[in-house]
Amino acid sequence: MSTSADAVSELLAAARPLIELALAEDVGPGDATSLATLEPGTQLHARIIAKAPGVIAGLPVVTSVFRHVDPDIAFTPYVQEGQAVIRGELIADVSGPGRSLLAAERTALNFLQRMSGIATETQKMVNAVATTGATILDTRKTVPGFRVLDKYAVRMGGGTNHRMSLYDMVLIKDNHIDGAGGITAAIGRARAAYPNLPIEVEVRDQDELREALHAVPPLDRILLDNMTTTQMRTAVELTAGRVPLEASGNVTLERVIDIAATGVDFISAGSLTHSVPALDISMKIGPTMVTDDSALAERARSAKAALGGRLVILGHHYQRDEITALSDFRGDSLQLAREAAQTDAEIIVFCGVHFMAEVAAILARPGQRVLIPDMTAGCYLADTATPQGVQTAWMALDAALGSADDQVTPITYVNSSAALKAFCGRHGGIVCTSGNADRVIQWALEQRPRFFFFPDQHLGANTALKLGVKHEDMLTWDEHHQPTAPSLRESRVYLWPGACNVHQRFRPDHVTSVRTRFPGIRVVAHPECRADVVALADESGSTARIIRLVEDSAPGSQWAVATESRMVYRLQREHPDHLIVPLADVPPFCSTMSQTTLANLTATLEALQNDELRNEVTVEPELAHWARVALERMLAL
Ligand code: SF4
Numbered sequence: 001m002s003t004s005a006d007a008v009s010e011l012l013a014a015a016r017p018l019i020e021l022a023l024a025e026d027v028g029p030g031d032a033t034s035l036a037t038l039e040p041g042t043q044l045h046a047r048i049i050a051k052a053p054g055v056i057a058g059l060p061v062v063t064s065v066f067r068h069v070d071p072d073i074a075f076t077p078y079v080q081e082g083q084a085v086i087r088g089e090l091i092a093d094v095s096g097p098g099r100s101l102l103a104a105e106r107t108a109l110n111f112l113q114r115m116s117g118i119a120t121e122t123q124k125m126v127n128a129v130a131t132t133g134a135t136i137l138d139t140r141k142t143v144p145g146f147r148v149l150d151k152y153a154v155r156m157g158g159g160t161n162h163r164m165s166l167y168d169m170v171l172i173k174d175n176h177i178d179g180a181g182g183i184t185a186a187i188g189r190a191r192a193a194y195p196n197l198p199i200e201v202e203v204r205d206q207d208e209l210r211e212a213l214h215a216v217p218p219l220d221r222i223l224l225d226n227m228t229t230t231q232m233r234t235a236v237e238l239t240a241g242r243v244p245l246e247a248s249g250n251v252t253l254e255r256v257i258d259i260a261a262t263g264v265d266f267i268s269a270g271s272l273t274h275s276v277p278a279l280d281i282s283m284k285i286g287p288t289m290v291t292d293d294s295a296l297a298e299r300a301r302s303a304k305a306a307l308g309g310r311l312v313i314l315g316h317h318y319q320r321d322e323i324t325a326l327s328d329f330r331g332d333s334l335q336l337a338r339e340a341a342q343t344d345a346e347i348i349v350f351c352g353v354h355f356m357a358e359v360a361a362i363l364a365r366p367g368q369r370v371l372i373p374d375m376t377a378g379c380y381l382a383d384t385a386t387p388q389g390v391q392t393a394w395m396a397l398d399a400a401l402g403s404a405d406d407q408v409t410p411i412t413y414v415n416s417s418a419a420l421k422a423f424c425g426r427h428g429g430i431v432c433t434s435g436n437a438d439r440v441i442q443w444a445l446e447q448r449p450r451f452f453f454f455p456d457q458h459l460g461a462n463t464a465l466k467l468g469v470k471h472e473d474m475l476t477w478d479e480h481h482q483p484t485a486p487s488l489r490e491s492r493v494y495l496w497p498g499a500c501n502v503h504q505r506f507r508p509d510h511v512t513s514v515r516t517r518f519p520g521i522r523v524v525a526h527p528e529c530r531a532d533v534v535a536l537a538d539e540s541g542s543t544a545r546i547i548r549l550v551e552d553s554a555p556g557s558q559w560a561v562a563t564e565s566r567m568v569y570r571l572q573r574e575h576p577d578h579l580i581v582p583l584a585d586v587p588p589f590c591s592t593m594s595q596t597t598l599a600n601l602t603a604t605l606e607a608l609q610n611d612e613l614r615n616e617v618t619v620e621p622e623l624a625h626w627a628r629v630a631l632e633r634m635l636a637l
Contacts, residue, residue, distance in 0.1 A: 122157025
């Protein structure tokens, strides 16, 4: 299990009585149907499969359910807690006495489906606000008795827990305020009675907010109850960062981005736990994963062998192990695209996400064709910046500065669409990677006094800070409230507000916590992480640099790594003399990288054997030309 041992122990302690209750309720004195239909010695294998895409949570509880029913049941998970799965993906193999297996099935799935449903809905909300500074919180609206399980599942989805219960925080709500005779009186009594507990106060309007802001010392948090987004924005302006603000009431997936755009710090959503749909998961008797996957891998290997030198398979570092095992090259996006272009292969199969296949198509030699096993595998970060959005910002810069083309160098991170790379090519701009962003920014500042960096605000800010640019010289573009012309003139670095929903999940408290758990451990953060995480880390760098740091360190070295979890686990397996752990308790996985599976890679290769080009990625010649111009400016540095 990927979560910390303490979190799993706490979860299992809370789950034990619930498991006993659920089994007593469901199985009682015995599963009549299984007892009647199966011979006592029958052994069965079953596969637990996701029937819908989602995020998995609750595997330790499922293991415990099976063990409660029969210690002879073997449960083998194939995914990690918090990992995104696609429809049809194998979650676990379970085998053992048939009667026990079927008796435990419903109870085990009920826990897994509910917890994974919560994690899935939480991740949707966390992803929706990933480009803002807002943190998604749960509430106490949990199923009675399931508080620890529900809140654990929220964490698996990337959310953050609000108070656990009534005893660990003072939250003064409207009824307390009315009963105490006002906000100030209620705060005074709470401070006198519980001086060590954090205090949050709920306010219903601006007058109550003003009163709450007068509290000395300042409150730990103020809750804006059921306000409109206009009222929230006014509250944010009035508060001016003095106290963290939480928005609550009627928080839906559709509305959450508008709420986050008001500038509130926290958003709590009762719907994450009180009315969440269960994730569709089933258990089917059948062969084990090992048999099936071996057969699929054998088919892929045989198709690859038949295609010989005509084919090259590229596997990004964040891919599944079974995919990298079949790849000719493993690496990051640009390195892979360049390596493929140096081969004689006619067909490049890029096991990665869409923008990576586009880069390979742009850099490919004439005649080379690029395929991707799943055409819908996009990149959350790349998708945060559209050509229209960037063009709008460019026009605002043009209006504010006289001529954007004279004043501003556009820089796009390689994790962006071909259209944005072409935009940079046309406007004298350039592409960068996480490994060369500092050299590229230095070059950009030699061309013109300002630069516009997209789509990753964190890579742009982290690199600019490293080069000595001050915070006050940077401006993050806000699509909802366009910056004024004077504020654009006062800044020299413009950041698109994009972020990677995987790297954005690392927080400063993860650094503190891992250093407590592993004294002396060194922390390395990918520069797509937030600036406050990078500032606390011992090292920062691209995937290539992270790998180099580990490889060059002495046996016995300890590393906590803030990047996609598959790469971190692989690093640990490949360096057994080191201790290498993910930085976060709930290590994040890239869900779109997960979309490449042994099944769709095999289908791609077998189609190729029949001369069928499936999922070809092409870039329009005009766009490809200008994108290449921007890429070549970078490669020439
Ligand atoms: S890890 Fe982040 S940047 Fe990389 S492909 Fe996934 S979403 Fe995109």
